[in-house]
Amino acid sequence: MRKAGDRVGDSPTAQDGTTDSAAEHTLVTEGGAIPGHPGMPAYTLRRVEPSSIPLVLAVPHAGRAYAHTLLERMRHPAFAAPRLEDRYVDLIGAEVARRTGAALLVANAPRAMIDLNRATDDVDWEMVGPAPDASSARRTPVRAAGLASRSRSGLGLIPRRLPGLGELWNRRLDHHEVEERIAGVHEPYHAALAETLATVRDRWGAALLIDLHSMPPLAPPHPGLPAPQFVVGDRFGAACDGALVAAAFSFFATRGRPAAHNRPYAGGYVLERHARRSAGVHCLQLEIDRQCYLDSRMAEPGEGFGATVSLVTELVSALAADVAGMGREQRHWRSAAE
Numbered sequence: 001m002r003k004a005g006d007r008v009g010d011s012p013t014a015q016d017g018t019t020d021s022a023a024e025h026t027l028v029t030e031g032g033a034i035p036g037h038p039g040m041p042a043y044t045l046r047r048v049e050p051s052s053i054p055l056v057l058a059v060p061h062a063g064r065a066y067a068h069t070l071l072e073r074m075r076h077p078a079f080a081a082p083r084l085e086d087r088y089v090d091l092i093g094a095e096v097a098r099r100t101g102a103a104l105l106v107a108n109a110p111r112a113m114i115d116l117n118r119a120t121d122d123v124d125w126e127m128v129g130p131a132p133d134a135s136s137a138r139r140t141p142v143r144a145a146g147l148a149s150r151s152r153s154g155l156g157l158i159p160r161r162l163p164g165l166g167e168l169w170n171r172r173l174d175h176h177e178v179e180e181r182i183a184g185v186h187e188p189y190h191a192a193l194a195e196t197l198a199t200v201r202d203r204w205g206a207a208l209l210i211d212l213h214s215m216p217p218l219a220p221p222h223p224g225l226p227a228p229q230f231v232v233g234d235r236f237g238a239a240c241d242g243a244l245v246a247a248a249f250s251f252f253a254t255r256g257r258p259a260a261h262n263r264p265y266a267g268g269y270v271l272e273r274h275a276r277r278s279a280g281v282h283c284l285q286l287e288i289d290r291q292c293y294l295d296s297r298m299a300e301p302g303e304g305f306g307a308t309v310s311l312v313t314e315l316v317s318a319l320a321a322d323v324a325g326m327g328r329e330q331r332h333w334r335s336a337a338e
Contacts, residue, residue: 025049032188034109035180036067042185045105045192046094052101053320054204054327056196059212060116060189060270062090065108073170074112080168084111084159086214087290088301093212095309100316103196107189112168114181115150115157116189117211117268123178124151127160131175150268157186190273197274197281205327206280208244208319211270215287216298221260228260229292233267233285239275240282247322248284251315280330282323288312 027049032042062085071077090106097104107116154161158178161167193209201207220227232248234240245261252259267285275283288308295302 024052029192031192032109033184034065034067034113035177035184036069037065040065040108042109043105043107043189043192045103045196046097047103047196048101051103051200051203053317054200054207054323055100055316055320056103056105056193056200056207056209057093057097057212057316058105058193058209058270059086059090059093060107061086061111061213062088063107063110063113066110066112070110070113074168075170076165076168080162080165081110081112082299083162083165086111086212087294087298089212089214089288089293091301092288092293092305092309092312096313096316099309099313100320102316102320103200105189105193105196107185109181109185109189112159114185115155115159116186117270118150118155118157119269119272120157120182120186122151122156122269123158124154124156124160127158127169128173128175128178157182193270193274201280201327204324205331206282206323207327208240208323209270209274209281209283210316210319211267211283211285213265213285213287214290214293215265217289217291218260218264226258227289228258229289230257230259231261231263231265231285231287232259233262233265233271233287234283235267235271235275236262239267239271239277240284241277241326243326244282244284244319244322247319248315251318255311255314257311280327286312 025048027045027047029045030041030043031045034040034042064085066077066081071081074080093104093106096102109116150156151160158173158181159168197207197209215231218227218231230252232245234245237245249259249261265285265287267283271283271285275281290298291304293301293305293308
């Protein structure tokens with residue numbers, strides 16, 4: 001991880017409710033490398049040091065740094081590439097982080113190149129040429145346990161096809177290209193996320209990751225009911241304390257915003273890899289209906305962008321206060337046990 005720059009930032013509220021502008025700095029670090037895009041880091045991490053709230057925002061699917069070599073190999077790049085993105089949800093994350101002091105990790109690499117919410121062995125190997133030798137084929141085609149392979153649907157580690165569009169690529173990938181994408185993008189991104197969560201947890205006693213995504217409009221769950229505008233995923237309780245999940249749904253209910261739980265999005269590899277409830281690291285996936293913040297063409301930020309930013313800012317602030325309380329309680333019990 002290399003430092004891109006640092007500056008004295010705004011002074012968010014510190015742990016004891018005060019501010020300390022002399023001690024807090026906003027740090028920007030970059031890491032990894034996008035194959036075929038010289039000089040472009042795979043991710044950008046912005047954080048207040050020391051952390052001002054026990055919450056980390058991550059945006060794995062909004063990257064727009066497309067290498068020319070990638071676009072040249074796509075069959076319909078102008079149509080397929082934006083459909084794979086969580087279109088401009090990183091702009092929501094950036095503004096929420098600015099207002100709250102949350103750490104923010106954003107992938108610059110596009111999902112079309114590699115999906116950071118998939119495991120490195122979740123690959124449709126029929127779209128990849130043979131390995132030069134057996135020793136270099138260190139990835140296995142099917143996971144023995146854990147999440148079902150997303151590659152079967154065409155949306156594995158390297159997306160292969162989209163509904164209504166079909167195959168995305170003009171030719172098969174070389175095996176070394178998959179390895180380069182894993183080494184340059186996937187591994188550095190997840191290492192940075194793990195380090196950030198550990199740092200925040202160590203300071204506060206607990207940490208919450210909100211993995212931020214966007215989704216196409218959903219159908220109403222039943223006739224006469226509104227369609228969910230948000231989906232909160234916690235891998236059916238495995239990734240996050242139930243009290244935090246309940247607080248999120250209480251928040252949406254009091255503001256009249258319909259929300260769903262785990263269906264159709266329960267959370268993927270990011271939550272599976274980074275959630276460690278017993279160690280005080282909790283993770284939620286938050287999906288936002290693109291109609292809430294994009295224009296009618298689902299192409300650019302629309303009239304609802306500001307209201308959506310304000311809503312997510314309030315949610316982050318409320319959950320951060322709950323996580324801070326959990327951290328204090330955990331530290332109290334550890335001290336009592338010692």
